Amino acid sequence: MMPLDGRPILTAAAMRAAEEQIIATGTSVSALMERVGAAVAAQVRRLAGDQEVLILCGPGNNGGDGYVAARLLAAAGQRVRVAATGAPRSDAAIAARHAWGRDVEALGAAAPAPVLVDALFGTGLSRGLGTDVAGALARLAAAAALTIAVDLPSGAATDDGRLLSPVPDYDLTLALGALKPSHLLQPAAARSQRVIVLDIAVPVASEASVLARPRLSAPVVDAHKYSRGMVAVVAGAMPGASVLAATAAARGGAGYVLLLGGASDRVPHAIVRRRFDAAAIADKRIGALLVGPGLGRDERARERLEAALATDRPLVIDGDALRLLTPQKLAARKGPMILTPHAGEFDALFGADAGSKIDRARHAAAASGATIVFKGPDTVITAPDGGVVVALAASSWLSTAGTGDVLAGLVAARLAVNGSNAMPDPLAAAAEAVWLHGEAARRAGPAFIADDLARHLPEAIAACL
Ligand SMILES: NC(=O)C1=CN([C@@H]2O[C@H](COP(=O)(O)OP(=O)(O)OC[C@H]3O[C@@H](n4cnc5c(N)ncnc54)[C@H](O)[C@@H]3O)[C@@H](O)[C@H]2O)[C@@H](O)CC1
Numbered sequence: 001m002m003p004l005d006g007r008p009i010l011t012a013a014a015m016r017a018a019e020e021q022i023i024a025t026g027t028s029v030s031a032l033m034e035r036v037g038a039a040v041a042a043q044v045r046r047l048a049g050d051q052e053v054l055i056l057c058g059p060g061n062n063g064g065d066g067y068v069a070a071r072l073l074a075a076a077g078q079r080v081r082v083a084a085t086g087a088p089r090s091d092a093a094i095a096a097r098h099a100w101g102r103d104v105e106a107l108g109a110a111a112p113a114p115v116l117v118d119a120l121f122g123t124g125l126s127r128g129l130g131t132d133v134a135g136a137l138a139r140l141a142a143a144a145a146l147t148i149a150v151d152l153p154s155g156a157a158t159d160d161g162r163l164l165s166p167v168p169d170y171d172l173t174l175a176l177g178a179l180k181p182s183h184l185l186q187p188a189a190a191r192s193q194r195v196i197v198l199d200i201a202v203p204v205a206s207e208a209s210v211l212a213r214p215r216l217s218a219p220v221v222d223a224h225k226y227s228r229g230m231v232a233v234v235a236g237a238m239p240g241a242s243v244l245a246a247t248a249a250a251r252g253g254a255g256y257v258l259l260l261g262g263a264s265d266r267v268p269h270a271i272v273r274r275r276f277d278a279a280a281i282a283d284k285r286i287g288a289l290l291v292g293p294g295l296g297r298d299e300r301a302r303e304r305l306e307a308a309l310a311t312d313r314p315l316v317i318d319g320d321a322l323r324l325l326t327p328q329k330l331a332a333r334k335g336p337m338i339l340t341p342h343a344g345e346f347d348a349l350f351g352a353d354a355g356s357k358i359d360r361a362r363h364a365a366a367a368s369g370a371t372i373v374f375k376g377p378d379t380v381i382t383a384p385d386g387g388v389v390v391a392l393a394a395s396s397w398l399s400t401a402g403t404g405d406v407l408a409g410l411v412a413a414r415l416a417v418n419g420s421n422a423m424p425d426p427l428a429a430a431a432e433a434v435w436l437h438g439e440a441a442r443r444a445g446p447a448f449i450a451d452d453l454a455r456h457l458p459e460a461i462a463a464c465l
């Protein structure tokens with residue numbers, strides 16, 4: 001099966017536009033629905049074996065896909081029944097219902113089957129399911145051994161990961177033509193164990209794509225510690241956080257890591273410690289200056305942040321530093337910047353506006369001129385030029401103190417390495433860091449602590465060479 005890495009992510013409107021382009025060049029909606037139904041039927045047949053299949057059909061084209069799949073499954077000898085919310089409304093779905101030609105049960109009265117296919121609503125869902133429909137879906141899903149959603153789990157919005165009504169757990173979602181934001185954004189993404197994208201021969205393109213395994217290379221033959229990429233980490237009130245970040249930077253591929261102004265006796269010997277002063281952070285060899293982990297929010301923290309902003313070095317800003325800034329102030333600064341806020345820091349800096357996590361991160365990048373790594377179980381990375389990368393859910397064991405400090409150090413390392421032989425590409429550097437962080441967490445297994453995570457970074461890097 002094709003991996004999801006690097007695949008484009010389309011909103012409902014963008015998917016509709018792609019579909020309309022195909023229709024404008026002579027493919028009918030019914031022909032497209034036939035293609036979709038065949039692809040869905042093939043997957044269901046592969047998974048269902050000789051078990052009975054119940055397909056739930058809604059009033060729109062998602063339901064139409066369900067009727068086509070039912071007809072093709074029956075023709076292939078599969079035991080299949082159909083239950084519907086009512087009569088289909090779109091022309092193509094009416095034709096598909098007619099071609100099915102067999103019984104259609106009322107949803108509320110339908111008996112369960114071991115395999116449940118949800119073709120109730122897809123990208124056309126405009127509000128939550130009525131309680132009767134949501135109740136029937138929950139009852140039939142709970143009684144099934146295998147649950148499959150066509151395009152999207154019914155009740156999940158397409159573009160922002162919201163659940164508009166209660167959504168049962170699915171074993172599999174068959175995304176039609178392309179991934180939609182809700183296949184990656186929470187809480188909707190967690191409703192499906194797996195997502196497969198079905199190719200329906202509709203050309204799709206998007207500025208947003210799924211985070212892919214990066215391709216990294218070993219240091220060049222004549223590399224030396226400064227040419228590899230130098231990271232300077234500004235310490236503050238909580239020195240442990242800056243040590244975690246500096247350690248991650250060192251294990252994340254940087255050639256030289258400086259810890260500035262930290263008071264801690266548990267610093268790996270490979271990390272060079274210096275006093276914090278304006279000259280130390282203005283060193284032209286610094287490929288990434290990290291400020292924020294454990295910085296604190298006192299007067300000294302403010303001074304250190306101001307000094308960091310006043311340099312022309314590529315900057316990574318995390319944690320406390322994000323609470324001491326405004327988007328305007330960032331926009332006024334020249335030079336590459338990457339911000340790594342979690343949801344609380346993001347809201348404090350950019351406001352707790354409505355909208356999808358992708359749109360909010362995109363606006364934040366445009367407003368600040370910085371690349372944004374909006375962290376969480378559905379990390380979204382956006383660049384000021386509009387590029388968007390969304391990570392698949394990483395290990396939930398990452399939800400432990402200090403893993404954000406590790407990520408910040410890693411982002412700084414990748415930015416420094418990335419900028420050591422070319423103009424730094426903050427989006428690519430941030431994407432490399434988020435991928436390596438997720439991979440290190442996967443390798444660390446359950447119940448790791450942030451200190452363990454950095455030890456798995458070399459293995460994660462090795463997987464990209
Ligand atoms: N994008 C593509 O290339 C293709 C998409 N197709 C399918 O078409 C779907 C989109 O079809 P539609 O736009 O017809 O939308 P849906 O089938 O998702 O549902 C829309 C219909 O349901 C009604 N509705 C919306 N929310 C409701 C609610 N909560 N309770 C009751 N009724 C509600 C709408 O008024 C409309 O009649 C896709 O998800 C996909 O399954 C395929 O048939 C063809 C190819």
Ligand SMILES: Nc1ncnc2c1ncn2[C@@H]1O[C@H](COP(=O)(O)OP(=O)(O)O)[C@@H](O)[C@H]1O
Binds near residue numbers: 402
């Ligand atoms: N449930 C989760 N699933 C996957 N990743 C998570 C989850 N919760 C947190 N993370 C990741 O763990 C890290 C936590 O960062 P942060 O909240 O800044 O923690 P801290 O400040 O303690 O270091 C981020 O990279 C975030 O994306």
Ligand SMILES: [K+]
Binds near residue numbers: 122149153
């Ligand atoms: K569906």
